[in-house]
Amino acid sequence: MNYDSKKPRERGKIKPPGYYCRVCKVRKLRDEFPGMADKGRVCKACATVSTGERLGMRHEEEIYHFLRQANFTEQTRERLDYLAQSKNKKTRELAELMLQVAKLAPYKKGRLKILSELAPDLLKKLQDLGLVATYGK
Ligand SMILES: [Zn+2]
Numbered sequence: 582m583n584y585d586s587k588k589p590r591e592r593g594k595i596k597p598p599g600y601y602c603r604v605c606k607v608r609k610l611r612d613e614f615p616g617m618a619d620k621g622r623v624c625k626a627c628a629t630v631s632t633g634e635r636l637g638m639r640h641e642e643e644i645y646h647f648l649r650q651a652n653f654t655e656q657t658r659e660r661l662d663y664l665a666q667s668k669n670k671k672t673r674e675l676a677e678l679m680l681q682v683a684k685l686a687p688y689k690k691g692r693l694k695i696l697s698e699l700a701p702d703l704l705k706k707l708q709d710l711g712l713v714a715t716y717g718k
Pocket residue numbers: 602603604605606607623624625626627628
């Protein structure tokens with residue numbers, strides 16, 4: 582008895598249809614890509630988002646990441662100083678908030694406690710933005 586000899590299907594030969602968007606990293610159908618671009622394909626949804634907005638989103642991610650790190654380094658602070666001058670209002674605001682956090686509670690450990698005592702307003706803002714967990718509740 583040989584089960585393998587009659588297997589009808591060929592596996593792994595079919596390439597998924599469509600293209601891979603270099604911005605959202607999602608594979609979509611060919612219809613979702615209006616133009617051809619040699620540098621890489623960008624889907625309709627991503628193409629409508631302006632470059633400035635995209636940059637803002639990337640900066641936001643970057644700022645959120647700083648908060649997850651164990652402490653604010655000198656390098657991080659310099660980067661935040663730079664981002665605080667962004668043309669993007671939200672990026673600016675977030676960077677300024679982070680600079681305040683860096684000043685008051687540079688270390689992640691005990692940060693919520695320190696902020697709740699020294700700067701409850703700042704903590705509230707961070708909580709409203711979903712950046713930190715609610716403290717003491
Ligand atoms: Zn896309």
